[in-house]
Amino acid sequence: MTLSNRPELEFLRRKPWHRTLAVFFDLTALFVAWHGTIALRLLLNPLVSRHLSRENLLHHVPSALTVLLLWSGVALWLRLYSAKPVARLGGHLRRLMNATALLSAVLIAYTFFFREIGAADHSRGFVLLFAPVSFVLLMAANYVVLAASTHIGRRFRFEERVAVAGQGPDAEYLVEQISRYGAPSRVVGCILPNDYQRTAAYQRAPVLGTTATIAEVINTAKLDRIIVANGSLPTDEALDCLRIARRMGLVTGHALAGMMDEDLDNASLRVGNGLAIVELHPQEFSRKQEIVKRGLDMAVSATLLIVLAPLLVMLIVAVRLTSPGPVFYLSDRVGRGGRHFKFYKFRTMFIGADVMRERAGVNETDGHLFKIRNDPRITPVGRLMRRFSLDELPQLINVLMGNMSLVGPRPLPARDLDPDGCSRRFGMWARERSKATPGITCLWQIRGRSDLPFEKMIELDLEYIRNWSLALDLEILLETPLAVLSGKGAY
Numbered sequence: 001m002t003l004s005n006r007p008e009l010e011f012l013r014r015k016p017w018h019r020t021l022a023v024f025f026d027l028t029a030l031f032v033a034w035h036g037t038i039a040l041r042l043l044l045n046p047l048v049s050r051h052l053s054r055e056n057l058l059h060h061v062p063s064a065l066t067v068l069l070l071w072s073g074v075a076l077w078l079r080l081y082s083a084k085p086v087a088r089l090g091g092h093l094r095r096l097m098n099a100t101a102l103l104s105a106v107l108i109a110y111t112f113f114f115r116e117i118g119a120a121d122h123s124r125g126f127v128l129l130f131a132p133v134s135f136v137l138l139m140a141a142n143y144v145v146l147a148a149s150t151h152i153g154r155r156f157r158f159e160e161r162v163a164v165a166g167q168g169p170d171a172e173y174l175v176e177q178i179s180r181y182g183a184p185s186r187v188v189g190c191i192l193p194n195d196y197q198r199t200a201a202y203q204r205a206p207v208l209g210t211t212a213t214i215a216e217v218i219n220t221a222k223l224d225r226i227i228v229a230n231g232s233l234p235t236d237e238a239l240d241c242l243r244i245a246r247r248m249g250l251v252t253g254h255a256l257a258g259m260m261d262e263d264l265d266n267a268s269l270r271v272g273n274g275l276a277i278v279e280l281h282p283q284e285f286s287r288k289q290e291i292v293k294r295g296l297d298m299a300v301s302a303t304l305l306i307v308l309a310p311l312l313v314m315l316i317v318a319v320r321l322t323s324p325g326p327v328f329y330l331s332d333r334v335g336r337g338g339r340h341f342k343f344y345k346f347r348t349m350f351i352g353a354d355v356m357r358e359r360a361g362v363n364e365t366d367g368h369l370f371k372i373r374n375d376p377r378i379t380p381v382g383r384l385m386r387r388f389s390l391d392e393l394p395q396l397i398n399v400l401m402g403n404m405s406l407v408g409p410r411p412l413p414a415r416d417l418d419p420d421g422c423s424r425r426f427g428m429w430a431r432e433r434s435k436a437t438p439g440i441t442c443l444w445q446i447r448g449r450s451d452l453p454f455e456k457m458i459e460l461d462l463e464y465i466r467n468w469s470l471a472l473d474l475e476i477l478l479e480t481p482l483a484v485l486s487g488k489g490a491y
């Protein structure tokens with residue numbers, strides 16, 4: 001069990017943009033450290049027996065790209081950019097020190113390996129110099145990121161949206177304390193027990209719903225955290241509330257260290273807002289899944305965004321010049337755990353298309369999809385982009401942010417599912433889908449797309465989730481370009 005003493009930083013470190021910023025600054029720091037170590041070694045020539053020119057030295061050191069790739073593997077292995085925050089800043093920096101030490105060990109092993117096979121005679125002295133230089137620069141980069149995140153959070157008033165679950169004096173005290181201490185937390189409302197009695201005690205915090213509708217409340221109120229007031233909910237309702245919230249990616253907690261049916265190794269004690277709260281953080285992928293799948297997602301999506309940058313610029317210009325309105329279409333989609341997230345794609349319809357939905361025609365599919373082959377709301381350029389799935393390219397940003405994966409069940413519009421992100425009509429399918437991060441492509445994208453009946457899509461989603469492997473992801477990724485070029489089921 002750990003102690004959190006910086007709630008503002010803890011909140012900001014969970015944000016996807018903070019983690020993206022941290023990755024960028026860390027990679028930049030390592031790149032500068034590599035060049036700095038080269039310069040330092042040349043400066044030490046008068047003090048060492050072996051003098052090296054810059055050209056000779058470059059033949060005896062691992063390349064900057066090799067160092068960055070090895071760091072990426074180390075960071076994934078140690079979960080350095082995990083969504084689960086380290087409770088104390090010192091703990092985060094200690095983990096950074098461990099990552100630097102492991103990177104140095106891997107580099108030493110790398111130099112020995114290539115020396116043994118006779119491929120190259122790498123300098124171990126470079127590695128010994130690189131370790132302290134990289135650690136100092138990585139520390140500096142992390143301080144810069146933390147300072148920048150704090151400034152951004154205050155400048156744009158990022159707030160942690162908190163709901164208090166419970167009714168009675170304990171719940172009232174929680175609302176009062178959190179409201180008194182303010183940023184970064186703000187109580188947006190209360191969640192009451194199923195058999196609640198409405199009182200005047202919640203005038204400062206609106207009633208959002210009951211524990212029976214907790215999943216719906218999380219999506220509609222866009223919550224970041226739920227705190228259960230001890231003794232103010234029936235035990236079964238309190239535990240259900242915490243389980244559902246954790247499944248949907250929220251940080252949850254019992255105020256004043258109440259009962260838990262979870263492993264305390266996954267818990268932390270947070271002191272802030274005048275309260276002591278035992279917290280449980282959302283469950284994450286296993287280490288193997290995180291390293292393999294997330295590493296592939298980040299590497300491929302970042303590479304594609306760079307390579308496809310000219311095409312993306314052309315599409316932005318085409319959308320802007322051919323119809324009035326924004327370039328991007330943003331919609332609420334259902335992600336892992338049933339949680340809603342903002343989904344990016346190029347706008348392919350005229351403005352007001354959502355309002356015109358009922359007048360566009362009869363839905364030509366069933367289940368939780370709305371599709372029309374000759375949809376009159378689609379612009380001419382939009383029809384071309386849909387034909388080759390070019391409108392989906394901005395979802396690479398969602399992949400980098402962690403809302404989506406390259407491969408996974410397609411994220412469905414929030415309005416087409418139940419308010420809690422699930423489905424009462426197709427309960428088992430919805431529960432299984434909630435275990436996986438949605439993807440840009442999936443099995444039914446390469447086996448017919450929108451031409452498939454909804455029941456077949458359900459079958460393929462379940463097949464993917466229950467048989468996931470890296471090989472299956474690679475197969476789907478390799479088949480996707482062929483499916484896109486064929487245009488089958490694209491409308």
